[in-house]
Amino acid sequence: MKYLxxxxxxxxxxxxxxxxxxxxxxxxxxxxxxxxRELGSRASSSTPSSSPAPRP
Structure with missing residues (x-):
């Protein structure tokens, strides 16, 4: 994504x-x-839905 x-x-x-x-x-x-779309589907499938994303 960075390169796009x-x-x-x-x-x-x-x-x-x-x-x-x-x-x-x-x-x-x-x-x-x-x-x-491909990157979005990979991100959503690799992030557990039960725990929030870590904050920076």
Missing amino acids: ILLKSNPEWAAAFASFTPEQQAEGMALYESVF
């Missing part, structure tokens, strides 16, 4: 993404959403 956040917050990446065709942008966003 870094890519999205990088101005150079934003400019590169803007230069993609609409089809390339759609493909990239579909991949991003797929990875985001």
Whole structure:
């Protein structure tokens, strides 16, 4: 997840993404959403529901 956040917050990446065709942008966003869902399902399945997450 850290790397996706870094890519999205990088101005150079934003400019590169803007230069993609609409089809390339759609493909990239579909991949991003797929990875985001996968990470979310892994996080929810690895966290016990009976105990709260530790606080920093």
